[in-house]
Amino acid sequence: MSLPHRDWHFPTSIRFGNGRVTELASAAQSLGMRRPMLVTDSGLASLPFITTARDLLARAGLGDTFYGDVAGNPAESHVTEGIGLYLAADCDGVIGIGGGSALDCAKSIALAARQQRPLFDFEDVGDNWTRADSEKIAPCIAVPTTAGTGSEVGRAAVILDQSTQTKRLLFHPKMLPALVISDPELTLGLPPNITAWTGVDAFVHALEAWCAPGYHPMADGIAMEAMRTVLRWLPVAVDDGANLEARGHMLVAASMGATAFQKGLGSIHSLSHVLGARYHLHHGLTNAIVMPYGLARNARFLDARMTDLCTALGLKGRSTQDLVEHLLAFLEHLEIPRKLAQLDTRFDLSAIAAEDIGAAAFADPSTSTNAGPIDAAELAALYRDAVQGDLNFGY
Numbered sequence: 457m458s459l460p461h462r463d464w465h466f467p468t469s470i471r472f473g474n475g476r477v478t479e480l481a482s483a484a485q486s487l488g489m490r491r492p493m494l495v496t497d498s499g500l501a502s503l504p505f506i507t508t509a510r511d512l513l514a515r516a517g518l519g520d521t522f523y524g525d526v527a528g529n530p531a532e533s534h535v536t537e538g539i540g541l542y543l544a545a546d547c548d549g550v551i552g553i554g555g556g557s558a559l560d561c562a563k564s565i566a567l568a569a570r571q572q573r574p575l576f577d578f579e580d581v582g583d584n585w586t587r588a589d590s591e592k593i594a595p596c597i598a599v600p601t602t603a604g605t606g607s608e609v610g611r612a613a614v615i616l617d618q619s620t621q622t623k624r625l626l627f628h629p630k631m632l633p634a635l636v637i638s639d640p641e642l643t644l645g646l647p648p649n650i651t652a653w654t655g656v657d658a659f660v661h662a663l664e665a666w667c668a669p670g671y672h673p674m675a676d677g678i679a680m681e682a683m684r685t686v687l688r689w690l691p692v693a694v695d696d697g698a699n700l701e702a703r704g705h706m707l708v709a710a711s712m713g714a715t716a717f718q719k720g721l722g723s724i725h726s727l728s729h730v731l732g733a734r735y736h737l738h739h740g741l742t743n744a745i746v747m748p749y750g751l752a753r754n755a756r757f758l759d760a761r762m763t764d765l766c767t768a769l770g771l772k773g774r775s776t777q778d779l780v781e782h783l784l785a786f787l788e789h790l791e792i793p794r795k796l797a798q799l800d801t802r803f804d805l806s807a808i809a810a811e812d813i814g815a816a817a818f819a820d821p822s823t824s825t826n827a828g829p830i831d832a833a834e835l836a837a838l839y840r841d842a843v844q845g846d847l848n849f850g851y
Contacts, residue, residue, distance in 0.1 A: 459640070459704040467609050467715050470636040472708070474700060477599060477639045480509055480551070481516035487595045487634050489549035491519050493542050495562040496554045497526040500601065505642055509553060509599075521545040523565075526554070529623070529732060529739075530561040531616040532575055538565040551597045552633075553642075555654065556605025556739070559598050560613035563631045566594040567613075580612060580627035580821055588628050598633035601642045603693075603706035604654025604740050606661060606714020608636045616733055623733045625821050638711065640704040648694045650738075652790040655690040655706055657740030659683055660724055660747050661713030666765065667758060667827040668720030679716035680768050685709040687769060687786065694790055720825025724750035726817040727838055734813075735801045744792045745799075748780045749841040755849045757828030777849060795845030803843045810836040 461473030471479060484492050492513065500506055501524030514520050523538045542550070542565055552562025568575050570592040577587050598608035607613070612627040646654070662682035665675055686709050692702035727750070728742040751758070755776040763774045771782055784794070796803055804810075814836025817823065823830060841848055 458700045468632055468634065468636060470609075470638055470711070472638040472704075474639060474641050474704075476637050477505065477509065477642060478512065480597070480599070480637060481512045481518060483597055483635050483637060484513065484518055484549060484551060485516065487549060487597070489518065489595065491521065491545060491547045492549040492551050492597075493521040493523060493538070493545065493547040493565070494551045494553065495523045495526065495538060495558055495565065496552070497528070497558040498524060500524070500554050500558070503645075506553065509551075513551075519545070521547055526558045526561045528557055529616050529736060530557045530564075530614075531618050533618060534561050535564045535568065535575055535615060539569045542569045547594070549595045549597070551599065553599040553601060555600070555602035556607040559600065559605070559607035560615065562598070563596055563607070563633065564613045564615055564626055566596040567626065567628055567631050569594060575615070575626070576617060576624055578626050578628060580625040585628045590628070590630050593628065593630045596631070596633045597635050597637065599637045599639070599642065600707065600710065602646060602650065602654040603643055603703070603710040604657035606658060606710045606712075608633055608638070609711045609714050611718075614729070621733055622816065623729045636711070638707050640700050640707055643703045643707065644698060644700070646697065648697060649791070651697065652690065652694050652792060653738050653740035653744060654710070655686055655693065655740075656744035656747070656787070656790065656792065658706070658710040658713040659686040659690070660743040661717045661721070662686070662709075663747070663751075664722040664724055664822075665713070665716035665719045667722055667754065668825040669827065670719060670825070672719040675716045675719035678712050679719075680765065682709045682712035682716060684769055685712070691789055721822035722750065722826040723754065723817070723823060723830055723835060723838060725822040726820040726826070727813070727835060727842070729820050729822065730813055730816045731796075735803075737799065737801065741792070742796075744787060745794075745796055746838070746842045748784055748787075749838055749847060751776055751780050751783070752847045752849045753834065753838050753841065754827040780847065796843040797845065805840060805843060810839055813839050
């Protein structure tokens, strides 16, 4: 069973359904694009659906400006290289096809190509976004090929600052893609491990958004349904990668998770961003491994709200510990390691290294919306927990 075609306009215009990538040229034309640049990552650049997308654009007279060298953790150099191609071809729009890396790079090119400031002048700090000339931000179309980051419905992008080896968040309201083509068929080639890692990423987005303090009942409702959807459909997508119904539900869940996290994220992402930048690890995988330990450390802020969440997720227990135990079994089914030490990378647990990682995580923008107040020392302790596999409920 496959899901029906639908056109949605929340939080942006979304064309959802199997085969809708064939509408790419008309979608570009609907936004006034005449010379769009297609951006994707190096792992997808030679795949048939990218060739098809380029052919669709060329046959419609929209040219063939192409940048396909985005890496797994997009860096400033990728954005700069893409901007060079964009300006050389006098492009007037960007189409990103791929996972979060390609989409973040595409959105960053659209933001910065015709600005007069360095890229990181638009980092999500204070009102830096007002530095951008909004009239010079190009329209962007996002075509996700993984169900995880939800970058297709985000107003921000995570880009690696190579000078400091830290991930920095760019933000502008007009970075939100003007149109999304969400085609489940494009996710059919994802191997089980990437399906699992990206799918849990979507869950963590929703989870941390729900845990974030503040009043935002719309985000809370979307987050809760996204979590429910991931728990129901991700195991199906991992076990049966050809199941289009499961793939479709996961694409929707990814967009929902990213829509919800405009409310905020938290310490799981704070630490995951640092680990991804320093050890070049998959963001969804680090989020998945850190998640139980982040929940445990934040339990004192969450237990009063857990009854509602556990009830909605159909769990028998009603505490943070009950949720963590359920998620550990869920992650085990997905063959996700129980602790960071199980990865090939060697993690330094010395006091100096842990304190350094804790300080870097504390500086991450996600920390400000953690479920409750958290400091660098507590984030260093969370790092040790996740490396060693120690669940510590509260402080």
